[in-house]
Amino acid sequence: MPIRYLDAEAVRQAEAATGDLLTGGTLMRRASAGVAAVILRELRRTGGCYGRRVGIVVGAGDNGGDALHAGAVLARRGVACTAVLLAPEKAHQGGLAAYRNAGGRIDDALPEGLDLVIDGVVGIGGRGPLRQGAAAVFARLTPAESGGPLIVSVDLPSGVDADTGVVHDPAVRASITVTFGVPRNAHLLAAPACGRVEVVDIGISADAVTSNADAAPRLSSLTDAEVARCWPVPSPSDDKYSQGVVGVIAGSARYPGAAILATGAAVTATSGMTRYVGTAADEVVSHYPEVVAARTLDDVGRVQAWVVGPGAGTDDDALTVLRALLGTDLPVLVDADGLTVVAEHPELVVGRTAPTLLTPHAGEFARLAGAEVGADRLQAVADLATRWRVTVLLKGRITLVADPTGAVLGNDAGGSWAATAGAGDVLSGIAGALLAAGLPPQLAGAAAARVHAHAADLASRGAPIGASNLLGAVRPAIRDLRDTLSAG
Ligand SMILES: NC(=O)C1=CN([C@@H]2O[C@H](COP(=O)(O)OP(=O)(O)OC[C@H]3O[C@@H](n4cnc5c(N)ncnc54)[C@H](OP(=O)(O)O)[C@@H]3O)[C@@H](O)[C@H]2O)[C@@H](O)CC1
Numbered sequence: 214m215p216i217r218y219l220d221a222e223a224v225r226q227a228e229a230a231t232g233d234l235l236t237g238g239t240l241m242r243r244a245s246a247g248v249a250a251v252i253l254r255e256l257r258r259t260g261g262c263y264g265r266r267v268g269i270v271v272g273a274g275d276n277g278g279d280a281l282h283a284g285a286v287l288a289r290r291g292v293a294c295t296a297v298l299l300a301p302e303k304a305h306q307g308g309l310a311a312y313r314n315a316g317g318r319i320d321d322a323l324p325e326g327l328d329l330v331i332d333g334v335v336g337i338g339g340r341g342p343l344r345q346g347a348a349a350v351f352a353r354l355t356p357a358e359s360g361g362p363l364i365v366s367v368d369l370p371s372g373v374d375a376d377t378g379v380v381h382d383p384a385v386r387a388s389i390t391v392t393f394g395v396p397r398n399a400h401l402l403a404a405p406a407c408g409r410v411e412v413v414d415i416g417i418s419a420d421a422v423t424s425n426a427d428a429a430p431r432l433s434s435l436t437d438a439e440v441a442r443c444w445p446v447p448s449p450s451d452d453k454y455s456q457g458v459v460g461v462i463a464g465s466a467r468y469p470g471a472a473i474l475a476t477g478a479a480v481t482a483t484s485g486m487t488r489y490v491g492t493a494a495d496e497v498v499s500h501y502p503e504v505v506a507a508r509t510l511d512d513v514g515r516v517q518a519w520v521v522g523p524g525a526g527t528d529d530d531a532l533t534v535l536r537a538l539l540g541t542d543l544p545v546l547v548d549a550d551g552l553t554v555v556a557e558h559p560e561l562v563v564g565r566t567a568p569t570l571l572t573p574h575a576g577e578f579a580r581l582a583g584a585e586v587g588a589d590r591l592q593a594v595a596d597l598a599t600r601w602r603v604t605v606l607l608k609g610r611i612t613l614v615a616d617p618t619g620a621v622l623g624n625d626a627g628g629s630w631a632a633t634a635g636a637g638d639v640l641s642g643i644a645g646a647l648l649a650a651g652l653p654p655q656l657a658g659a660a661a662a663r664v665h666a667h668a669a670d671l672a673s674r675g676a677p678i679g680a681s682n683l684l685g686a687v688r689p690a691i692r693d694l695r696d697t698l699s700a701g
């Protein structure tokens with residue numbers, strides 16, 4: 214099963230479905246015990262618990278309650294805790310009593326020399342940026358990477374919107390975020406602000422969330438094993454045709470780079486056949502002799518899916534080609550220049566019944582949608598996909614792939630080394646090969662994004678890369694993911 218993420222409304226539904234566990238305070242006891250356990254583990258790992266110094270920033274709601282209860286557990290283990298109450302009159306009463314009973318200190322400001330700070334300002338009830346009091350407390354801290362305290366956020370880094378992942382300014386930047394039961398949208402959409410996310414089991418389940426009354430986009434992500442399982446593997450009866458032939462229309466004799474990268478990625482991603490159509494045929498074949506190349510669509514044999522657009526131009530000829538391909542019942546991936554043409558002629562794709570995958574970056578997305586992506590990328594991509602009834606893959610550090618029902622698969626690349634010229638051409642070749650193998654467009658897009666991200670990581674290892682390096686690492690990346698199956 215894909216990992217499911219919930220918005221705040223759905224989290225509250227899942228909590229409410231536990232009945233007595235919520236009203237009797239059991240959920241909060243479990244949540245705070247989970248926070249304390251993660252922190253104790255971290256302190257033990259870095260020199261032990263006794264006498265270590267922890268600050269707690271406590272807001273006005275239950276998020277602060279979690280933090281105070283966790284502080285009580287830590288104080289009983291000999292950790293020297295100091296809490297700052299941002300709104301003393303509203304601080305969680307039960308949490309405050311437990312914290313005081315355990316010997317926890319309360320002060321107007323955090324002391325110097327802390328090992329760790331608990332961010333219990335706001336969780337799913339938070340709105341907008343950190344308010345002034347909280348902002349001032351965090352602004353005084355030395356960042357963890359410069360030797361300052363580790364920041365552990367309870368549920369969410371405060372100032373990060375639970376539903377949209379918008380990182381307001383100011384917001385907390387966490388080293389670790391401890392959340393409860395089911396991750397929230399922000400844990401994927403704002404992954405860089407969350408640090409390592411630990412999900413503590415408190416007895417709530419996403420299965421309890423049945424309605425989607427507010428028609429909010431539904432966000433999930435694939436596990437590595439799911440990506441590995443969907444990857445096409447030739448069976449004993451397969452031949453070069455039966456695994457799906459991908460056709461690539463990209464680049465030109467003058468600018469062959471996109472053709473070489475997209476076609477090379479298609480060759481690498483599955484073991485079926487790859488055809489190339491266009492004026493860069495000679496250059497493509499000199500790089501990849503296994504590619505069957507033709508100069509025009511009239512000369513090409515059968516294909517099972519098309520990749521069209523990278524470096525392919527935006528003139529009338531490009532429009533004619535797109536019209537011909539999108540008029541078939543074959544899966545088609547449209548990227549780059551192809552998207553510029555589609556933005557002018559949305560009728561080519563809107564409501565197309567054959568699998569259709571559009572792969573814009575933010576600028577191309579704005580041309581397609583007629584408006585900037587904006588801060589709420591999740592809603593924006595789901596809106597375009599449902600409005601046009603096609604699958605839309607919005608590129609970025611967090612790639613989002615929305616299907617026409619508004620379901621979105623997200624992938625966190627874990628870094629941004631892939632933000633380099635030509636990397637998009639590689640992605641389109643991988644995804645096109647998966648479409649040709651018969652994967653539905655959303656799965657093809659999300660699985661391609663995962664392998665692409667892992668390839669960038671393998672190629673980079675902390676140093677800049679070009680798209681050719683990334684392409685060279687696609688095969689090891691697929692191998693690594695497939696290895697997770699035998700390891701599991
Ligand atoms: N229910 C349960 O059993 C469980 C709940 N759990 C925990 O409860 C959390 C949800 O608690 P919650 O609903 O009390 O909301 P919460 O996130 O604490 O914030 C609300 C307060 O913050 C304030 N505020 C808002 N924005 C702000 C800002 N930008 N900057 C500063 N302040 C801001 C706002 O104040 P006001 O606007 O009223 O002044 C409001 O009073 C959840 O994330 C999880 O940690 C777990 O224990 C599991 C079991």
Ligand SMILES: [K+]
Binds near residue numbers: 276332335367369370
């Ligand atoms: K928090």
